[in-house]
Amino acid sequence: xxxxxxxxxxxxxxxxxxxxxxxxxxxxxxxxxxxxxxxxxxxxxxxxxxxxxxxxxxxxxxxxxxxxxxxxxxxxxxxxxxxxxxxxxxxxxxxxxxxxxxxxxxxxxxxxxxxxxxxxxxxxxxxxxxxxxxxxxxxxxxxxxxxxxxxxxxxxxxxxxxxxxxxxxxxxxxxxxxxxxxxxxxxxxxxxx
Amino acid sequence: xxxxxxxxxxxxxxxxxxxxxxxxxxxxxxxxxxxxxxxxxxxxxxxxxxxxxxxxxxxxxxxxxxxxxxxxxxxxxxxxxxxxxxxxxxxxxxxxxxxxxxxxxxxxxxxxxxxxxxx
Numbered sequence: 140x141x142x143x144x145x146x147x148x149x150x151x152x153x154x155x156x157x158x159x160x161x162x163x164x165x166x167x168x169x170x171x172x173x174x175x176x177x178x179x180x181x182x183x184x185x186x187x188x189x190x191x192x193x194x195x196x197x198x199x200x201x202x203x204x205x206x207x208x209x210x211x212x213x214x215x216x217x218x219x220x221x222x223x224x225x226x227x228x229x230x231x232x233x234x235x236x237x238x239x240x241x242x243x244x245x246x247x248x249x250x251x252x253x254x255x256x257x258x259x260x261x262x263x264x265x266x267x268x269x270x271x272x273x274x275x276x277x278x279x280x281x282x283x284x285x286x287x288x289x290x291x292x293x294x295x296x297x298x299x300x301x302x303x304x305x306x307x308x309x310x311x312x313x314x315x316x317x318x319x320x321x322x323x324x325x326x327x328x329x330x331x332x
Numbered sequence: 333x334x335x336x337x338x339x340x341x342x343x344x345x346x347x348x349x350x351x352x353x354x355x356x357x358x359x360x361x362x363x364x365x366x367x368x369x370x371x372x373x374x375x376x377x378x379x380x381x382x383x384x385x386x387x388x389x390x391x392x393x394x395x396x397x398x399x400x401x402x403x404x405x406x407x408x409x410x411x412x413x414x415x416x417x418x419x420x421x422x423x424x425x426x427x428x429x430x431x432x433x434x435x436x437x438x439x440x441x442x443x444x445x446x447x448x449x450x451x
Contacts, residue, residue, distance in 0.1 A: 156399070164403075169406075171406040172410060179414040183414065186422055187421055200359065200362060207355050208352060211348060214385060215345065218344050326362075326374030326375055330374040331374055
């Protein structure tokens with residue numbers, strides 16, 4: 140196979156959707172079930188335990204709101220990167236992807252400060268039902284942010300050389316999904332008390 | 333080539349601005365002491381924000397029909413999970429069933445908050 144040739148899976152598309160993008164949608168679909176299941180479990184337990192409101196009152200709404208703002212802004216950068224890639228402007232797409240990853244870093248840093256404060260105050264994973272869900276949901280989401288950042292930086296390195304620009308849209312789709320998950324986590328963990 | 337058909341790119345900054353305004357609405361609404369206002373500000377606004385991101389940033393509305401079918405199918409699975417499990421989690425008893433009597437010694441469920449307040 141020459142260096143420019145693509146594996147057959149990349150060129151064949153029975154659905155009319157490019158293979159890489161179709162795979163991304165399948166990943167997102169499976170993530171819907173993973174996060175959806177966890178969120179559903181949290182909602183039913185939360186409705187069954189009104190006393191969890193006391194624990195929920197300890198979360199910092201302003202920190203959660205600022206993190207929502209950061210993720211929304213990083214999503215804007217991701218979709219602008221997709222637009223730049225569509226215009227075959229790889230270097231611009233790479234720059235915007237790196238800004239998106241920076242948003243992820245800011246998000247995780249704030250989350251780190253939040254968790255440090257919570258743990259110092261004695262609220263750990265085993266402190267009760269609410270805290271178990273809080274750390275599991277926010278932790279799993281944080282891992283997705285971290286994974287997205289790593290992949291985004293790899294995609295950006297190629298995009299800067301105008302290579303594999305179709306990946307810009309794929310990583311953007313994943314990032315927007317991670318943003319949507321947080322859009323629901325914010326009211327569930329920080330507002331509903 | 334980025335995709336098989338390039339999508340129309342709307343004014344993304346405008347959509348981002350709307351999302352930020354909605355975020356402010358949800359935070360301000362959460363300060364209300366009226367339960368209904370808090371719930372609408374929190375979850376109603378979250379649904380609108382998620383819709384805006386899915387439609388304008390993920391372009392779900394212009395994807396091939398397989399994509400929305402796939403996503404809706406997965407959401408249905410989650411709804412089935414919720415409907416199937418929620419009664420067990422949220423209720424103490426139902427028609428011809430009740431939870432372990434030992435568990436019933438511990439106040440839980442929707443009535444617990446009200447009981448605690450009366451005490």
